[in-house]
Amino acid sequence: MRILLVEDDAVLLDGLRVGLAIHGFTVDAVACCEDARAALRATAFDAVVLDLMLPDGSGLDLLRDWRRSGDATPVLLLTARDKVGDRIAGLDGGADDYLGKPFDLDEVAARLRAIARRAAGRASPLLCWNGLTLDPGRLTAELDRNPIALSRREFAILAALMERPGVILSKEQLEERLYGWGDDIDSNAVEVHVHHLRSKIGRDLVETVRGVGYRLQAAAR
């Protein structure tokens, strides 16, 4: 899951960036409204973590602009102001969830998964398809109830495909889900990860649509 982090405090930004990556997120971090606007224009994110007080403006104004322009990316507001009135203003301003500082890193991750899940129209925290079960909260995968060990990238590719089974995701789309701006991407990185994935879950589950991308095989085994 790729998320955008908008926070002006350098230590907190760094902590969230590293911490959320440990939780399996792909994190892009910016420190001001201007950069956040540009980032959201350029890249599709599964969720945004937004600080309310930013050096060049209010996160709430930024959020209103996004919603006005039709952007529906789920937003988790982080703020030092967490009186009831502030929370109401945040949620009514278009936020999907609200966390007061200081917060628990695991809770941030859980809430991000929840708002992303709801935005995708799913209620179950687990991704299930054809005997495969993914738990994004614990980053564990099972095939026919047998645990299988997946790397972070493999898990991310499988999760992206399982979110909408049957839908073809291009190599670029998968790369976007997997890598932040700062990451070096080998031109065949996705192919390598898919190759490893197939060796763990079976050759025929991930189908290559030549010239277009990848999808989970429609037919049941």
Add this chain to the structure above:
Amino acid sequence: MSSLRGRLFAILIATTGVIWLAAVAWTYVDARERVERVLDARLMEAARMVDSLITTGEIEIGRAAEAERVAPAGAAADAEYQHELSCQIWSLGGRLLGLSAGAPAARLSDAAAGFSEKKIDGQVWRVFAVENQARGVRILVGDKLTVRRNLVADLIASLLFPAAIILPALAFMIWASVGRGLRPLQAMAGSLTQRDAADLRPIAAERADVEIRPIIEALNGLFQRVSDARDRERRFTAFSAHELRTPLAGLRTQAQVALAAADAPTRDAALHQILVSVDRTSRLVKQLLEISSLDAQPVAPAAQWLDIGRALAQLDQQLAPLRKARSLTVETAPGVAQALLLMNEEIFMVAARNLLENALQHSSPGGIVRWSVAADPAEGIIAIEDDGPGIPEDELALVCQRFFRGRHKSGPGSGLGLAIVDLALQQAQARLRLANRPGGGLRAEIVVSGARLSPPHRGVAAVARTAVSG
């Protein structure tokens, strides 16, 4: 406990009593004089009447002494004051010829004519003597002084008796009136005691009496000041809590990262971030305390002449770790070492330290931070220059607001440093002037009146490249 009511009551009773006693004394003196005159006139009248009766021969000399009783008896109908005139008729040779009833046998007066007083059998008599040359007799008419005294005493007693009844009534009325007059004070005290600690609304002064209004206005002024101070404190507490939450969130997140990190470099990086954040948060807390102690004393403590060179050397020592970490050089212009500034030392140190800290944090690594002084008769300036990015022109006016952070911050900052400098200098009747240097960097000036910086230096000579503490 002294009571306003008691004191007013005592004053009113004492003054009323003194005035009243003075009136009694005056009445006594006046009454005695009048009584003397009236009774003297009666003596004279009686003596002349007897004299004329003897002269015309209407009455026998031996019985003439009884005659005086006839005339005044009708006038003095009051039994109490009857029989008080005594008459003696003596021959010029000294033989007693006649005597009224009740008159003493001893000669009433030795005077030939007119008024005289004489003591007979322990009683003082006032006597009027008339000499009748034709008949060769001397007529003496007298009365006892005691009677006169009694008359005046009775008069005074009749005056004092009602007073004995009136005085307690008067006292009661004075007590009640004073109480009534002080009722607005009591009402005010009552309404104040009923208030809870948070109620600092002003007391209504429009309908208050002229005497109480100054008290009410003074109280309202005090309420206003207390309430302002409390608001300021409340705002500040809210701000501080708010400002501390972000670093705390950072610390917590980094600690969780350190715990969850799978590899040593990630964990070490997180621990390093925790250290950085603890240092920054400590500085924030120190600044919060500084600003709150500045807020607590609206008037600056007394100023004294302080040696700027020594103060800056001391500061440089305190901030040497930061200076060394960023490989910066701190220079002082030649005039600085000899300059004296009239300002409270603590205030100056707070302002100068925050300015130096700012300069050290915003300078590019390896850069130079420079102190200088300049003075003319109008103003004295202690300036610090750095070669950092400066402050965007449109933010220069805003940077002294608390918790203001610029868009292009180049280092860690709480947004309090310049607010502290500004507040401290205001208290010391000085001000902070900020300007971007033409060549890049910021110039911050502590500006005081010309007389407070000594000795005056016109312009700044060539900079001596000497680090303050080496």
